[in-house]
Amino acid sequence: MAKNLQANLVNDKTIAILKKFMIFDDLVPADIKKILSLDANTTDAYQNRIIKLCQYKAGEVVIREGEFDCWSFWVVKGVFDVIQNGQPIASFSNSGEIFGEMSVLEGIPRTASVVSVTSGVCLCIDMSVIETMEDEGIRTTIKNGFYKVILARLGRTKDKMMAEKQQLEIKYAGLLSFEEKIRAKAQK
Numbered sequence: 001m002a003k004n005l006q007a008n009l010v011n012d013k014t015i016a017i018l019k020k021f022m023i024f025d026d027l028v029p030a031d032i033k034k035i036l037s038l039d040a041n042t043t044d045a046y047q048n049r050i051i052k053l054c055q056y057k058a059g060e061v062v063i064r065e066g067e068f069d070c071w072s073f074w075v076v077k078g079v080f081d082v083i084q085n086g087q088p089i090a091s092f093s094n095s096g097e098i099f100g101e102m103s104v105l106e107g108i109p110r111t112a113s114v115v116s117v118t119s120g121v122c123l124c125i126d127m128s129v130i131e132t133m134e135d136e137g138i139r140t141t142i143k144n145g146f147y148k149v150i151l152a153r154l155g156r157t158k159d160k161m162m163a164e165k166q167q168l169e170i171k172y173a174g175l176l177s178f179e180e181k182i183r184a185k186a187q188k
Helices: 012-020 029-035 044-050 101-106 136-187
Strands: 003-006 051-056 061-063 071-077 080-084 087-092 113-116 120-126
Touching: 012 029, 012 120, 029 136, 061 071, 071 101, 101 136
Parallel strands: none
Antiparallel strands: 003 051, 051 120, 061 113, 071 120, 080 087, 080 113
């Protein structure tokens, strides 16, 4: 079970950190405060439900494939593996990387599990508050931020696939050359 490290994270320091995350970088601090309902009428109990800093033990499941929730997770420290149908498909270890955004964005059950490989810490935000906001501009900006994260991830995947394709082509060319040499020797 994840351990909450700090009860009330909603403060100017947290706002400054969130501003650095890709999905929030087009928002001004006042917009982020609106998302987190930082005003005089907001109770600490409400704030504690929408944002938390959680510590995970090595091997602990952060997200379970097939379940549904509205939380997104930003890596503070640690290594987190994404596992789909029992197979590892990605890993997150850089501070500020986000996972869990797909089901939040699409409103679908989790498509993969995420397991903490090492002990780790995540900043967790209940993104359902976005859907209940009256400010359409902020909702649109947040959704566009999620899309930027997804597009950046797709771009990295495409680059990785192209590099792997190039390596395979080099290996294939080497095999063809080797085959030609063997045929040439066999014909002698």
